Amino acid sequence: MTGITRRKFLQSSAVGAAGLGLMGTNINRSLASIKRNFSHVSSLPRRQSSLTVAHIAQQMSAQSDQRTLKGWEDWLAAAGLSWDVTVSNAEGSPETLSAMIEDAVSRKVDAIVVTFGTLTAAQGALQSVAAAGIPLITVDSGYYPPALCDIASNNYTMGAQMTSYMVQSLLGAGKTEPNICTITANFHHGTRKRGKVRDAVLSENENIKVAGDQVIQYDGFFETTLNTVNDWLNRFGGEIDAIWCPWDEPAMAASQALLSFGKTVKDTIVVAADGHPPAVELMADADYTMVATCAQAFELWGALAASFIDEIVGKGRPAAEVVPVPQIDFPAPFIVKGVNLPETGKMPWDTVDFYTQFMNQAKGQVGA
Amino acid sequence: MAQISNSKSNEPRGFDVGNFVNRFGTVLALIVIFVLFSVLSSFQGGRFLTSQNLINILRQVATLAIVASGLTIAVAAGEFDLSVGQVASLTGILMAGLIVRQELPWGVAAIGALGTGMLAGLITGMLVTRFKIPSLITTLGMGLIAVGVNYAYARGDSIYGRMPEEYTFIGTGTIGPIPFVVIVSAAVVAVLYVFLNYTRTGRYILATGGNPTATRLSGININKYRLIALMISGFCAAMGGSILVSYLGSAQPSGADNYAMDSLAAVFIGMTTIRRGQANILGTIVGVLILGIINNGLNLVGAPFFLQTIVKGSVLILAVSLAVRREEIRFF
Numbered sequence: 001m002t003g004i005t006r007r008k009f010l011q012s013s014a015v016g017a018a019g020l021g022l023m024g025t026n027i028n029r030s031l032a033s034i035k036r037n038f039s040h041v042s043s044l045p046r047r048q049s050s051l052t053v054a055h056i057a058q059q060m061s062a063q064s065d066q067r068t069l070k071g072w073e074d075w076l077a078a079a080g081l082s083w084d085v086t087v088s089n090a091e092g093s094p095e096t097l098s099a100m101i102e103d104a105v106s107r108k109v110d111a112i113v114v115t116f117g118t119l120t121a122a123q124g125a126l127q128s129v130a131a132a133g134i135p136l137i138t139v140d141s142g143y144y145p146p147a148l149c150d151i152a153s154n155n156y157t158m159g160a161q162m163t164s165y166m167v168q169s170l171l172g173a174g175k176t177e178p179n180i181c182t183i184t185a186n187f188h189h190g191t192r193k194r195g196k197v198r199d200a201v202l203s204e205n206e207n208i209k210v211a212g213d214q215v216i217q218y219d220g221f222f223e224t225t226l227n228t229v230n231d232w233l234n235r236f237g238g239e240i241d242a243i244w245c246p247w248d249e250p251a252m253a254a255s256q257a258l259l260s261f262g263k264t265v266k267d268t269i270v271v272a273a274d275g276h277p278p279a280v281e282l283m284a285d286a287d288y289t290m291v292a293t294c295a296q297a298f299e300l301w302g303a304l305a306a307s308f309i310d311e312i313v314g315k316g317r318p319a320a321e322v323v324p325v326p327q328i329d330f331p332a333p334f335i336v337k338g339v340n341l342p343e344t345g346k347m348p349w350d351t352v353d354f355y356t357q358f359m360n361q362a363k364g365q366v367g368a
Numbered sequence: 369m370a371q372i373s374n375s376k377s378n379e380p381r382g383f384d385v386g387n388f389v390n391r392f393g394t395v396l397a398l399i400v401i402f403v404l405f406s407v408l409s410s411f412q413g414g415r416f417l418t419s420q421n422l423i424n425i426l427r428q429v430a431t432l433a434i435v436a437s438g439l440t441i442a443v444a445a446g447e448f449d450l451s452v453g454q455v456a457s458l459t460g461i462l463m464a465g466l467i468v469r470q471e472l473p474w475g476v477a478a479i480g481a482l483g484t485g486m487l488a489g490l491i492t493g494m495l496v497t498r499f500k501i502p503s504l505i506t507t508l509g510m511g512l513i514a515v516g517v518n519y520a521y522a523r524g525d526s527i528y529g530r531m532p533e534e535y536t537f538i539g540t541g542t543i544g545p546i547p548f549v550v551i552v553s554a555a556v557v558a559v560l561y562v563f564l565n566y567t568r569t570g571r572y573i574l575a576t577g578g579n580p581t582a583t584r585l586s587g588i589n590i591n592k593y594r595l596i597a598l599m600i601s602g603f604c605a606a607m608g609g610s611i612l613v614s615y616l617g618s619a620q621p622s623g624a625d626n627y628a629m630d631s632l633a634a635v636f637i638g639m640t641t642i643r644r645g646q647a648n649i650l651g652t653i654v655g656v657l658i659l660g661i662i663n664n665g666l667n668l669v670g671a672p673f674f675l676q677t678i679v680k681g682s683v684l685i686l687a688v689s690l691a692v693r694r695e696e697i698r699f700f
Contacts, residue, residue, distance in 0.1 A: 060524035061621035089524060091515075091622075215673045220626040222616050227428045231667035234421040237413070249526070249620075256617055260540065278528035278618075 041307060044315040051083045051111065051313055054104035058097055058116040058141075058188075059218060060089035063249065063276050064298050068115050068139050071302030079310065092187070092218050094121035101125035105132045111309045115302075116188060117141040135312055135319070137305045142189045148308070149323045151301045153332040155190040158294040159197030161334050162271045165292050165354075166242050167205050169269055178241035181212040181232050183225055183250045191246035194273060198244055211236060216250065225250040229257035238263060245272040248279035248293055255282070255289045265289050265337070275335060275348035283337045294332040295348035301330065394641035394651070394687055398658050401683075405665030416668050423545060429660035430553035431608045431615065435624075436631040436652050437560045438604020443635050443647035444564060445597035446577035447496065447503035451511035453628030455488050455602055456609030457621060458514040461522050463610040464619035468529030478610055485606020486599050488514060493595035503598065511628070518621050527619040539615030549611060556607065560600075561649040573597050578646065630659055633684045640691040658683060 055072065057065040069087065076083060086104075090097035097117050104112050105128045112134055119126065119141050129136050130146035138144070140152035170178045182198065185191040202208055212235070214228040225245070232240060238261060245251035251272035258268050264287040272279070275295025282288050311322045333353035335341060342351045352360070389396070409416030435452050442449040459481040466477035488510055495506045518524075541548040564570040575583040576590040576597075584590050608627060613619045637658060638651025659680055666676050 060519065061526065063526060066523065066525045089519065212667075212670065213673070214667075219622045220620075220624070222618065222620050222623055223612065226616060227663070228667055230424050230428070231421075231664050234418065234424055235412070235415045235668045235670070237415065252528075252618070253616070 046314045047316045048314050052109045053083050053085045054109045054112045055085050055087045056100045056114045058090050059092045065115050067298035068302040071299030072306045075303035075306040094118040098122040098125040102128050105129055110313050111135045113137050113305050114141055115139040119144045137308055139301050139305055140190055143326045148319050149326050149328055151304055151328045153296045154329040155193035156197050158273045158332055159194030162273055163198045163201040166271045170241055175241050177207050179209050179211045179239055180242040181240055182210055182244040184213055184215045185246040187218055194246055221250060222253045225253035226257050229254045233261045240268050243270045248272045248274040248276040251290050252279050258289045280348045284341055291337040293335050295335050296332045297330045297349035395654055398654055401661055408669045425660050425664045426550045427547040429656050430549045431612050432630055433553045433656045434556050435605050435608035435627045436634040436656050437557050437649055438601045439631045440635050440647045440649055440652045442597045442601035444577045445573045445594050447594055447598055449507045449601040450628055451507040451514060452605040452631055453625040454511040454514040455485055455605040456624035456627050458518040459485050459606035460609035460613045460619045460623055461518050461621055464527040464613050465522055467531050468527055474532045474535040481610045482606045485602040489599035489602025493598035497591035497595050524621050536614050539611055564649055634659055637687045640687045
C-alpha cells in the first residue's frame with residue numbers, strides 16, 4: 001500500500017520550490033527538472049501490475065459518469081493492464097457514496113477513484129481514506145483532502161463563457177431587452193457553480209429579464225425540463241429569446257419543446273455545457289435551437305485518473321512528481337453552432353475553441 | 369397491505385347536499401384549483417385558459433394517467449405497487465435500447481418492453497399470493513430489481529438515437545389539435561374503467577380489495593384476482609415507460625422513477641371521490657388532473673419552483689385526511 005497524502009505531497013512540493021530558489025543561476029536546468037518531474041508518464045518499470053481499484057460513481061446514469069468510465073476502460077485496454085476494478089454506483093445519494101468509499105477502505109483497495117461525487121457530505125469517509133493511506137483521485141467532485149487531486153474543467157470559466165456568449169448573441173441579434181428563462185441544477189458542484197456565475201454575469205446585464213427559472217433534480221430531469229419549457233412557451237406566448245441550461249441534456253429537452261412549438265434558432269437560442277456527442281450532433285441541424293456548449297473531456301479525465309494510479313501505485317513514483325496541482329482543470333473548448341462544430345468522428349473536446357480560432361486567425365494575420 | 373374500507377354507504381337517498389359535497393368534494397377541489405389558476409393567470413395575460421395550454425396539460429398528464437390507472441387496479445385489489453416508477457424506467461430503457469442498439473422494429477421492441485412489465489407484475493403477484501409476502505415489501509424489492517436490470521442492460525447510460533416516426537408519433541404526434549398521446553391515454557383509461565366496473569374479473573378485483581375474507585368465502589379465488597391486478601399494474605407501468613420515451617425522444621435510466629409517488633398520490637386523492645374509500649379509475653383521473661394543473665398553473669403564474677411539491681403534498685394530505693376523518697379510508 002502506498003501511503004500518500006495531500007499533506008505529504010504539498011510538503012514535497014514546498015521542498016522542491018525551496019530547492020528551486022536556492023539553485024538561482026542554473027534556472028534552465030531547474031526548469032528542465034520541473035518539466036521532467038511534472039511529466040506524469042514515466043518509463044519506469046511497474047512494481048505492481050495487478051491493482052485492485054474502486055471506481056465509485058455518484059450517478060452512473062449521467063452521461064458524464066459514463067464517458068469518464070469509458071475513458072478509464074479504454075486507457076486500461078490500451079495499456080494492456082487487467083486491474084481488478086470494482087465499479088459502484090451511488091445512484092445520486094451522497095450517503096451511499098460515503099458508504100461505498102468506506103467499503104473500499106475496508107476492502108483495502110490499492111486506490112480509489114470517485115467520479116462526480118458530493119464529497120462535502122463524505123467527510124467521515126474521507127478521514128477513513130486518509131487514515132488508511134489509500135491514494136484517492138477524484139473526478140469533477142471538487143478538491144477535498146486527502147484526495148491527491150481532482151480532475152475536471154473549470155466550472156466558473158464555463159459558466160462565464162456560456163452566459164457571456166448568450167448575452168452577446170442576443171445583443172448581436174438586436175435584442176436589447178430580451179426575455180430569457182433559466183434551468184438551474186444545484187445537486188452537483190459543477191452545475192451549481194455555473195449557475196452562480198450565470199447570475200453574476202446577468203447582474204451586469206440588467207437589460208436582460210429572467211422571466212422564469214426552474215430548479216431541477218436529477219430524477220426525471222428530461223421530462224421536467226420539457227414540460228416546464230412547454231409551460232413557459234404558453235405563459236409568454238412564445239416570447240422567449242434564450243434558455244440557459246446547466247448541461248446539455250436539459251438543453252436537448254428545452255430545444256425539443258421549442259421546436260415542437262414551432263420555434264427555431266432564429267427565435268430562441270439555448271446554451272449549455274458538456275459537449276455530449278448526441279447534443280453536438282443535433283446542433284448541426286440548421287433549425288436546432290441549441291447554439292453553444294463547452295466540450296468537457298470526460299474520457300480524458302478517466303484516462304488521466306487511471307494513468308495517475310498506474311504511476312503512483314503501479315510504478316511507485318511519489319505523488320508530488322506525478323500530480324502537479326490539487327485541482328487539474330482541463331480546457332473545455334467552447335463550441336458554437338455553425339462555426340466550430342467537430343468534424344464527423346471527432347470528439348467535441350478535440351475541437352479548436354471558438355475564441356482560440358479568432359486568436360489563431362489573428363496570429364496568422366500578424367505572421368506569428 | 370393497506371386495509372381500505374368503505375365504511376359508509378356512498379349512495380345518496382334523494383338529493384343530499386352534504387353527501388354530494390362529501391362524494392364530489394375532490395372534484396369540486398379540482399374545479400376550484402382550475403378556476404383559481406384561471407383568475408391568477410388572467411392578471412398575467414390569461415395564458416392558462418387557452419386551448420393550447422389546456423391541451424398542453426392533457427399531454428403532460430397523459431403518461432401519468434396510464435401508469436396511475438394501472439396502479440388503481442392493484443390498489444382496488446387491496447395491493448400496493450411501489451415499483452411502477454422503476455418498472456416504467458426499465459421498460460423505457462428497454463424500448464429505446466431494443467430500437468436504437470439492437471435495431472429491432474419498434475413493434476417488437478414494444479412487445480419486449482410490455483412483456484417485461486407484465487413479467488414484473490407476474491413475479492410480484494406470485495410472491496404476494498404464493499408466499500404471502502406483503503405487496504408493499506415485494507414491490508419495494510421489485511423496484512430495486514428493476515433498477516438493477518436497468519443498469520445491467522444499459523450500464524446506467526441514457527439512450528439517444530433516431531427512432532421510427534411511427535413510434536415517436538405516439539408521444540409527439542397530433543390528430544387535429546389533439547396530441548395522439550392524449551387519445552391513447554384516454555383509450556387506455558376507458559378500457560380500464562370498463563374492465564374494472566363492467567366485467568366479472570373487474571368486479572371480483574373490487575370485491576377482493578373491498579372484503580377479501582367475504583370474497584374468498586363466496587368461492588372466489590382472490591389470489592387469482594390479486595395476481596391479475598398486479599400484472600395489469602406492471603403492464604400499464606411498462607406502457608407508460610414506453611410512451612414516455614416516444615414523448616421525450618430519448619430514455620434516461622431514472623426518467624420515470626418519480627411516477628411512483630405521483631401515481632400513488634393520484635390514486636389516494638382519487639379514493640376520496642366518486643367511490644369514496646375505494647380506488648377507482650375516475651377518481652384517479654381527477655387526482656392526475658389535480659397534480660397536472662398544479663404543476664402547469666404554478667409554472668404559468670411564475671410561482672417559485674418549490675411550491676409545486678409543497679402544494680401537491682398539501683393537497684394530498686388534505687384530501688386523504690378528510691376522508692380518513694370521515695372513516696372512508698382506513699390504512700393498516
